[in-house]
Each structure stands twice: as C-alpha cells, then as structure tokens.
Amino acid sequence: MLETNKSIAQKDFVLSIEGLTVSFDGFKAVNNLSLYVEEQEIRVIIGPNGAGKTTVLDLICGRTKATEGSIKFKGTELTRLNEHQIVHAGVGRKFQNPSIYEDLSVFENLELSFPRGRNVWGALTFRRDAEVVAKVKEIADMIFLGDKLDMNADLLSHGQKQWLEIGMLLIQDPELLMLDEPVAGMSVSERKQTAELLQRITKDRSVLVIEHDMQFVADIADRVTVLHQGQVLSEGSMERVQSDPKVIEVYLGH
Numbered sequence: 245m246l247e248t249n250k251s252i253a254q255k256d257f258v259l260s261i262e263g264l265t266v267s268f269d270g271f272k273a274v275n276n277l278s279l280y281v282e283e284q285e286i287r288v289i290i291g292p293n294g295a296g297k298t299t300v301l302d303l304i305c306g307r308t309k310a311t312e313g314s315i316k317f318k319g320t321e322l323t324r325l326n327e328h329q330i331v332h333a334g335v336g337r338k339f340q341n342p343s344i345y346e347d348l349s350v351f352e353n354l355e356l357s358f359p360r361g362r363n364v365w366g367a368l369t370f371r372r373d374a375e376v377v378a379k380v381k382e383i384a385d386m387i388f389l390g391d392k393l394d395m396n397a398d399l400l401s402h403g404q405k406q407w408l409e410i411g412m413l414l415i416q417d418p419e420l421l422m423l424d425e426p427v428a429g430m431s432v433s434e435r436k437q438t439a440e441l442l443q444r445i446t447k448d449r450s451v452l453v454i455e456h457d458m459q460f461v462a463d464i465a466d467r468v469t470v471l472h473q474g475q476v477l478s479e480g481s482m483e484r485v486q487s488d489p490k491v492i493e494v495y496l497g498h
C-alpha cells in the first residue's frame with residue numbers, strides 16, 4: 245500500500261482528485277472519489293445516468309463546491325478557488341450545448357475568446373494585431389474551420405459549432421480541457437474528425453471527457469474511468485473495463 249501511494253505521489257499528474265465527496269441534502273452524488281490524470285492523457289469518464297459524471301466536472305471547474313476532499317491541478321488546490329480563478333489557472337470546460345455567438349463570424353468568435361479580448365467591447369475594438377490573427381487562423385485550421393473564418397456561426401452545422409466552441413477554449417490554451425459529450429448529435433465522419441482533433445490537442449494538454457458513445461470512447465481514450473453511484477467502479481484501458489463483469493452488469497450489459 246505504501247508502495248502504491250509512493251508511486252502515485254511521484255508521478256506527474258496534471259489532476260489529482262482525492263477523497264472527493266459532494267452531498268446534496270445528505271445524498272452523496274460523488275462519494276470519496278479519487279482520480280489521477282496524467283499529462284497528455286485523454287481520460288474518458290463513462291457510467292450510467294446519475295452516476296455523478298457531470299457533477300465531477302462541476303466540482304473541478306468550481307461550479308459546485310465539494311463537501312470534502314481535494315482537487316489538485318498542477319499542485320494548486322482548486323476547491324478553494326472560484327470558477328473564474330479556475331479558468332485562469334488553466335482549466336477549460338465545454339458544456340453540452342454550444343455557447344457560441346451565433347450572429348458573429350467564426351473569426352470573431354475565436355478572436356473574442358483570445359485571452360486579451362475576454363469582454364465583448366474590448367475584443368471588438370482592439371487592434372487585430374498579427375499575433376491574434378495568426379493564432380485565430382492556427383486554431384481555425386485545427387478545428388477544421390480554416391476555410392470558414394468569415395462565415396456567420398449560425399450557418400455552421402451542429403458539429404462545426406461544437407468544434408468552434410472547442411476552438412474557443414483552445415485559444416485560451418488550457419492545460420486541462422474538459423468536454424461533456426462532445427460528439428452528441430454529430431455525424432459519423434464528424435465523430436472521426438473530433439477523435440483526430442482530440443488526439444492532436446493532447447500533445448500539449450490533458451483532456452477529460454464524459455461520453456456515452458462507446459465507439460468514440462474506444463477511439464480516443466488512453467484510460468477509462470467507470471463511475472457508478474458517485475464512486476469508481478472500474479478503471480483502466482477500454483479493453484479492461486469492457487471485460488470487467490461489474491461494468492457489464494451495471495452499464496455495458498444494458
């Protein structure tokens with residue numbers, strides 16, 4: 245046991261969650277959870293409805309306050325910070341529904357998210373210097389929208405809107421990116437492209453994803469954590485969790 249603790253402590257984890265619990269009127273949606281995410285890792289959290297997946301992301305990004313436990317991001321204790329401070333520390337979160345500015349172009353949406361242009365008026369009036377333009381183009385290419393910079397965001401497909409929102413997070417250069425069901429509503433080819441995109445962006449960062457689409461999970465996951473009733477039911481490679489009888493019983497067997 246000592247050996248295990250020592251090896252866990254020595255690894256370079258981007259995110260170390262230990263003993264995390266949140267209680268809603270006595271109901272523990274997350275119950276004494278420990279989870280460690282490495283640099284450049286894509287970790288996928290799966291599990292049945294109500295398992296606590298979204299609540300875990302809410303706790304990490306500061307939307308929900310923990311009752312007990314610790315969430316360390318590169319050594320910084322996140323449970324003491326507010327949502328804004330957590331974003332500033334380098335944690336980006338994408339929710340299920342895209343929250344892009346539909347009446348602005350792809351370029352303007354990305355430009356607005358560039359760290360210097362966080363507020364709308366600041367972003368629209370500051371000079372589009374070469375650095376911003378270059379970064380916007382780089383990100384647009386990465387999210388498959390390089391030829392759609394001038395298109396109004398409301399004309400994009402659902403999948404393209406999801407990519408734009410991922411791009412709006414990437415331009416802020418988070419070290420941990422959290423995505424809640426990123427391929428929901430996407431076509432098969434868009435799912436494939438999204439898998440490629442996630443593989444590419446983990447060269448510089450880690451990604452934590454909640455997903456129900458098992459093909460997509462198999463395509464992207466370095467490791468999978470299966471949650472059930474706020475606790476880790478199983479963890480490891482996709483092959484390992486898929487063949488775990490406990491996982492088949494409560495989740496995959498349905």
Ligand SMILES: Nc1ncnc2c1ncn2[C@@H]1O[C@H](COP(=O)(O)OP(=O)(O)OP(=O)(O)O)[C@@H](O)[C@H]1O
Binds near residue numbers: 273292293295298300
């Ligand atoms: N703010 C809250 N107050 C009370 N109960 C909550 C709150 N947030 C979540 N819960 C409960 O906690 C449990 C876990 O919810 P959560 O949304 O995290 O599950 P999930 O695994 O993301 O499920 P799904 O796959 O359906 O999105 C559920 O029973 C939910 O009703």
